[in-house]
Amino acid sequence: MMKSTQKIRAGILGASGYTGAEAMRLLLRHPNTEICFLTADRKAGQPVHDVYPHLGGYGLPDMISVDTAPWDDVDVVFCGLPHGTTQEIIASLPKTLKVIDLSADFRIEDPATYEEWYGHEHFAPDLQSEAVYGLTEINRDEIGNARLVACPGCYPTAVLLALMPLTSAGLIDSNDLVIDAKSGTTGAGRGLKQITLFSEAGEGLSPYSIASHRHAPEIEQEIAKSLRVPAADIRVNFVPHLVPMSRGELITGHVRLSSGKSVDDLRAEYASVYGDEPFVRLLPKGAVPQTQMVRGSNNCVLNVFEDRIPGRATIIAAIDNLVKGSSGQAVQNMNVMFGLEETTALEQAPLFP
Amino acid sequence: MMKSTQKIRAGILGASGYTGAEAMRLLLRHPNTEICFLTADRKAGQPVHDVYPHLGGYGLPDMISVDTAPWDDVDVVFCGLPHGTTQEIIASLPKTLKVIDLSADFRIEDPATYEEWYGHEHFAPDLQSEAVYGLTEINRDEIGNARLVACPGCYPTAVLLALMPLTSAGLIDSNDLVIDAKSGTTGAGRGLKQITLFSEAGEGLSPYSIASHRHAPEIEQEIAKSLRVPAADIRVNFVPHLVPMSRGELITGHVRLSSGKSVDDLRAEYASVYGDEPFVRLLPKGAVPQTQMVRGSNNCVLNVFEDRIPGRATIIAAIDNLVKGSSGQAVQNMNVMFGLEETTALEQAPLFP
Amino acid sequence: MMKSTQKIRAGILGASGYTGAEAMRLLLRHPNTEICFLTADRKAGQPVHDVYPHLGGYGLPDMISVDTAPWDDVDVVFCGLPHGTTQEIIASLPKTLKVIDLSADFRIEDPATYEEWYGHEHFAPDLQSEAVYGLTEINRDEIGNARLVACPGCYPTAVLLALMPLTSAGLIDSNDLVIDAKSGTTGAGRGLKQITLFSEAGEGLSPYSIASHRHAPEIEQEIAKSLRVPAADIRVNFVPHLVPMSRGELITGHVRLSSGKSVDDLRAEYASVYGDEPFVRLLPKGAVPQTQMVRGSNNCVLNVFEDRIPGRATIIAAIDNLVKGSSGQAVQNMNVMFGLEETTALEQAPLFP
Amino acid sequence: MMKSTQKIRAGILGASGYTGAEAMRLLLRHPNTEICFLTADRKAGQPVHDVYPHLGGYGLPDMISVDTAPWDDVDVVFCGLPHGTTQEIIASLPKTLKVIDLSADFRIEDPATYEEWYGHEHFAPDLQSEAVYGLTEINRDEIGNARLVACPGCYPTAVLLALMPLTSAGLIDSNDLVIDAKSGTTGAGRGLKQITLFSEAGEGLSPYSIASHRHAPEIEQEIAKSLRVPAADIRVNFVPHLVPMSRGELITGHVRLSSGKSVDDLRAEYASVYGDEPFVRLLPKGAVPQTQMVRGSNNCVLNVFEDRIPGRATIIAAIDNLVKGSSGQAVQNMNVMFGLEETTALEQAPLFP
Known part of the structure; x- marks a missing residue:
């Protein structure tokens, strides 16, 4: 230190x-x-x-x-x-x-x-x-010893925090991961594009890069690694949508429970994995994550819900794409790499409304 | 007439x-x-x-x-x-x-x-x-003879226009319908609620009524009817999200293709069913529906896309919840009930931007 | 005709x-x-x-x-x-x-x-x-005989409809016209600019072109013409602001009443000038114009209010910048030029919410 | 301490x-x-x-x-x-x-x-x-000795920070203060009101409380006090507008320069008064304040501009209504009252985009 x-x-x-x-x-x-x-x-x-x-x-x-x-x-x-x-x-x-x-x-x-x-x-x-993949909560030890850290994409950050504990524990089917993702416009960067003009993105909702977003293979790689299977063995559905807000990212995972598993089992796993994490917060049972809960902060809020189709569940996670989804996680990684308190400079509570 | x-x-x-x-x-x-x-x-x-x-x-x-x-x-x-x-x-x-x-x-x-x-x-x-269920494109004949027409909910309108031709034709699996839905705030009406205040809904995304939205049984009823099976035999996943826009509704259907069927088969079915419809428009191959394309109009735009998971497809449909999802479809039904040209008063092109 | x-x-x-x-x-x-x-x-x-x-x-x-x-x-x-x-x-x-x-x-x-x-x-x-200046309500006769019509800028349309009847009638001081203007992002066009990205314009308010906007000399020219004085004799304060909405323009005129004149005199003048106009609507006394009242329509709503500073008044007018402020007025002018009913194709009521 | x-x-x-x-x-x-x-x-x-x-x-x-x-x-x-x-x-x-x-x-x-x-x-x-009026930059000494501090309204905070140095120094005419103010929806609080529903406030601009807003007498009181004249001697024009954003407040002051005074004199006065203030920032010459520059922070940014009407100037100031306009200034006052470093807990840089 x-x-x-x-x-x-x-x-x-x-x-x-x-x-x-x-x-x-x-x-x-x-x-x-x-x-x-x-x-x-x-x-x-x-x-x-x-x-x-x-x-x-x-x-x-x-x-x-x-x-x-x-x-x-x-x-x-x-x-x-x-x-x-x-x-x-x-x-x-x-x-x-x-x-x-x-x-x-x-x-x-x-x-x-x-x-x-x-x-x-x-x-x-x-x-x-x-390079070490910089999803702090998952790779903390490797990051601590790394010289070069590749911070995850914003979508993979939310998706992997939400899904990897469950796939790793065998609680959900890794071959039936449907991820419906939503992001604010900052996810598209500051470059000039017609689709991110206020007049075009405002008052509207635009799916994009359906089944062709670069974050899909990144998600697949990490899930496959955690399961010790070839990356090609994992294929996820990933459909992102551009939402008329600047910051914020929310993923809705439509997943299939492993045989005999329940939503309570998933909650228990989250509680076990994230109970001591400073930035990942399992919400009270039934409380729905919103991007408004994390704006400007390094937090990730998540929860899991029953589905009407027996044997399925809905998983929701929200982050601020520019903080936990990018620069906040980067600072978190810096803290780990330099032996500092991991939360340093990241304690600021979310800005709402 | x-x-x-x-x-x-x-x-x-x-x-x-x-x-x-x-x-x-x-x-x-x-x-x-x-x-x-x-x-x-x-x-x-x-x-x-x-x-x-x-x-x-x-x-x-x-x-x-x-x-x-x-x-x-x-x-x-x-x-x-x-x-x-x-x-x-x-x-x-x-x-x-x-x-x-x-x-x-x-x-x-x-x-x-x-x-x-x-x-x-x-x-x-x-x-x-x-009462006759007033989804005009599907029930036109019955509506023409009805005295009491029950106009569909806004979500069921988009969902059924997108899914029913495919379930009816056996092109997709009716037992694996995952519907990720998104709506603007007018869908919640003019009543005063904290969640629809600008300060609360703006710059944010809120899933709600997960697996408990009243439009789910309505969707299930109509799909079951079209398949001539008991309503209880159909269960859909339905997760709606509140989006910071006033008007507009978009549904993303994550579906499983029936054995041997392809995305092209689905497009062909849409083309066949909706080719002569004045208000339902199958977009060119690859073009993504957005709510911006239908604002203020009675139109529904839809399309279907390959998924990364083999055997699955993504279906997207967009409507203006207050027009095709409500009052526009009501006027369309009135035109049918009174023997008028069905498009009367509904020809206005969408308002964009 | x-x-x-x-x-x-x-x-x-x-x-x-x-x-x-x-x-x-x-x-x-x-x-x-x-x-x-x-x-x-x-x-x-x-x-x-x-x-x-x-x-x-x-x-x-x-x-x-x-x-x-x-x-x-x-x-x-x-x-x-x-x-x-x-x-x-x-x-x-x-x-x-x-x-x-x-x-x-x-x-x-x-x-x-x-x-x-x-x-x-x-x-x-x-x-x-x-060229004939195409502010229909003011120049209708000339427009009817014109071959080339120059449609007014969006801001001048709202400003001149609101102020010219009053300056022409000598009801307000033409040398103390403070115009605080607000516009949605479509006023900046579809060209790619950083300031009109959703991420930059959203959730914020940006004054721009203070005392240097090209619509200022246009406003001055028309007021001067109507008063038969040289354009250089009229100088207006004009401060536009970019508002996080796509459509809509609202001008707040902070004006000085001519000696002995009252807000009621101004209302009476508006009622007289615009009483028969199909697109310009003086609101009931005390009712405040909003851009929401005219979205998608060719309408202009206006009103005038007492000020706390004795001898001053506040004038507010709202239009849809793309309709009455641009293409709607253009169609209105076409109707006049071709001897058609002036309201043809422009009767659509505003879209709200 | x-x-x-x-x-x-x-x-x-x-x-x-x-x-x-x-x-x-x-x-x-x-x-x-x-x-x-x-x-x-x-x-x-x-x-x-x-x-x-x-x-x-x-x-x-x-x-x-x-x-x-x-x-x-x-x-x-x-x-x-x-x-x-x-x-x-x-x-x-x-x-x-x-x-x-x-x-x-x-x-x-x-x-x-x-x-x-x-x-x-x-x-x-x-x-x-x-009670002591809690505009920290102006009343710092009294606040330090106070038991009961009345924090200013959000609008008066921005208005007084922008105008009082100039009226006090006699640089602008205190009898011709036209204040065109704009606020996000949080200024209206969390109470349920139709006007602040997303569907009503979104995509629109609404002036309100014209010449009748309670912040007008507050502004007048403080300016009068600083000039040592009766409050009734000062009357300001004050027209607020509701803008489709959650946070942020911007005031546009349309003022008359005192005889012989220039915009540079006003800038010099700001520089002198605010040069050492941690939260009030005079922008570089020509740079336009925006609410985006202060979101989430206790900062106030301001500047002054030439007007086209000779002898007039435009003053613009922006704050976050919930921070400097309310709770941030309250914490700033607490720091002063308890002898702490004034900036404690308020150092966070603005959140943009």
Whole structure:
């Protein structure tokens, strides 16, 4: 454990995106961390106010381009760069630097699967084998020893926290996982797209990437790993929907109970697995998770419900996609990697309404 | 067919609710209909402007209480009264009057099932046996001869338009219907509830009535009827979610294909069943239905997609809950009941953005 | 007046923008108009469904590029092209064609003022002198004889309908007009801008273009004309705000009463000027205009209120920026230009909620 | 200054309202405060989860009724009770208890003015004379010595922070203050009202309480006090608007510069007055305040702009109505009253997007 007087020096790559901004917001309140540089190539030279006015006035450094980043001045970098770019940049960094990657670049372990879903070969396959999948509650020990952590996608975070304890314990059928997912618009990032214009996304609901979302193979990989079966053995239904809200992600799992198992068994398993977790909260019986319960926080709320079809159950989990689904979990991982109290800088209660 | 110079005289009961207002909006443009009275007990004596300012200035009559309604002056009444109330009022009306009911009071055919789900015995069981379920595209002929039409719930409208052609044709498994439904806040009506306050529903997503929504038995009844099996033989999973939008309803059906059937078979069935329907539109292959495509219109858009789990498919349908899901379908039924062109007053294209 | 059996043949230029789509929506229900072609250069060859799915299925022609438009096949064109482009294209059209321009290209009469605010010299100054400012209620007679009508900006429509009767009648001080304006995001068009992303515009309020919005000189020009003073003699305060809604525009005018005049005098003037207007509605005394009252309709609702500062009044007007503020008024002008009933295709009541 | 090891024991009255919940959220992270009890009469006996699920799991005490509150166990109470109720309850409390009132009950100093605007005589006029108006930046010294602090209304907070430095310095005309204000729906509280239903408030803009909002006399009182003139000498125009967002408040001040004064003079005054303030931030020249910049934080951002009308200026300020406009400022006042660092528990950066 590091000395409490010594600060972790952090750099944020891709600070002009939403995950970069969220990392800044959280680290600004971290008593053991100092933000040393922020990169944003197209915004290089600009003060934070020009990129994120809400973060102006906090003494953050101006944006710089990634090729001028003083790597030797930091202990850890958070990477919020576009997919693909990350691999090349991380490969070029000093090997002493800890890296917490928020992109998808190191999430998929099998290079062929990566290439299939991301459209190009992996540019740093050697680093891939070093990367640890950063779902803190599940991989805490490995994360503690990792140099490179690949933070999960936002959807996989909620899905795996909700489903993996149950598939691992054999309580539900791993071959009949129907996941109906819903996300706010920040999940699509700050890039300019017609579908995320207020005029288009507002007052409406849009399913997208049906059976073709890149988070599906990531979910399948992790469930398969936990069951020690080949990734190809697990196929999940995954249908995401764009909801007219900025933050928040909720997944509705329509699952089949294993023979003889009940909803109470599932609740008991959650209580056992998550009873001591600071950020995962099993709601009281019958209480329905909503994204409103976690906004701005690193919390995940979940619960399980009877279904009208005998032998089936409905599982619901909600997170803030930018916090537990991204930068919050990244800070949580940093805390683990540096031996700090895991909740540091993440204690803020949710913002409602 | 009635003479085109003669107008249908209509009354609207419960005109202060959203479905009543929507019926006014549509009938105001109906060339063959005249709105003769509007009832709203607690608003009796008030001009329309005070109840619905957007409908002020159109020469509509003031609100009256239902017990002063001049029944002899009208040919048809639209009932948008609270559940339960409707049965007693309709039972007391002249039997010559045609009735188009927007409430749930005559949707459930089996009195025991009604009592189980609505919490009281049915007050007009004899009328119940006379009522025709008003899903126009499916029951057009019966509706044409009916005196009392029970318009479907908003969710059942979308669900049945999407699923019944497929279950009826044996293309999907009727015993594995998982329906993940999403609705805007108008689905909850104009009554004051904490959950539908802007501050509570905005920027958030709330599942509700999991496995306990009253639209579930209605869906089961109609599917069972079409398959000529007892209602108890069909059980559907039905999980609705409240979405931060006012109008719009989208259902995502996660279904299992019958052996040997493909997504193309499902598309072909839709094309066959709905090819000539004016309001149900099968989208081009791969195009995803959104509620934005139907806002303010009587249209239903639908499509079907491959799933990652072999042998499964994803079905999506979207309607405007206040139009096709309620008052629009009611006007469509009125047109059928009076021998008018079915699309009259319903031709307006959707409002987007 | 044209024969009712003969249809006006219309083309829409720039059909991929919101005003183009709204013109389609309205003209689809126009009994005397036929949509003959739709241009959208970057979408040329695409069916309407691909550009505006909500308008698919109505038999509209595919998009074409503007240089292949069959000008001889139409009687009128609606121009929803980007500012600047319009001047060159309209200048090249057959002089027999009626033109209803939705852009800002012909709104400013003085070329120097145009150049100052739009950043380039006017490309068709001769056409400018022919153009009639298309605020229907004020310029109805001129519009009836015009070949080229420049439809007002959305804000000027609401502002001028609210203020001009009062300035013209000398009831308020033309030199102390403070206009606090609010608009939904469609006012910014369908172009991709960071500020109109859902994630940025949602749950927030953004003033913009303070004292520098191009609608200010347009408002000043029209008020000055009506008072027969040089445009430079009128300067208005104009501060617009972006509101998290798609449609709707509301202006709050903070004005000074002329000596001896009262709020009742202002109401009386409105009643006199607008008493017979089909689309402008003075609300009952004390009733507050809201954008919700006009959504989807060509209506303008307005009212005037006492202020706490003696001698001042507050004027409020609301329109749907895409209808009365743009394409609805354009259709209204077409009706006037072709001698049709002015309300044709515009009778639809507002959509609420 | 209190010993850092000793905790302030706090009770929250009216904990089921939004301001109560927000006080909980903030105090949960306050290192020197302990929440000892929460009152909510109609929710007495309920756990926090049932009233505010987002605050479940933080170990907060269950709700109790106010008449069972253990007053001797606390050092300070935050009162978020309905207007009127507060006066009687506070009058009955031990006089040793510090009271931070979030209601309007002690904001208006003149009993006659209170009665005129709140519809009943003041029930605790003796306490009124003891109350200190809790606008921290302006009244910091008095607050430090106060036992009873009346926190300002949300609108007056933004208005006074923006205008008082300028009226006090004689830079703008105190007799020509036009304040066009905009608020999210939480400003209307958690009570059930038709106007704040999502279906009614969403996708729309509603002016309300024109020239009759209770915050007008409060603004006038404070400006008059600062100018040492009778309250009746100051009359402001104040027109609030309800905006479809949950949190956030923005005021647009349309003001007249004093003779010879410029926008730069106003900026200089702000810089001088607020240069060292932790929560009030003058934005860079030309940068426009938005509510998005302050969401969830205790910050106020402001700026001033040239107007097109010579001699006028536009002033814009934004706050989060539930934080700086209410519970955040209350905690800030508590810190001052107890000699703590003023920013304690309020350092969290804004939540965007």
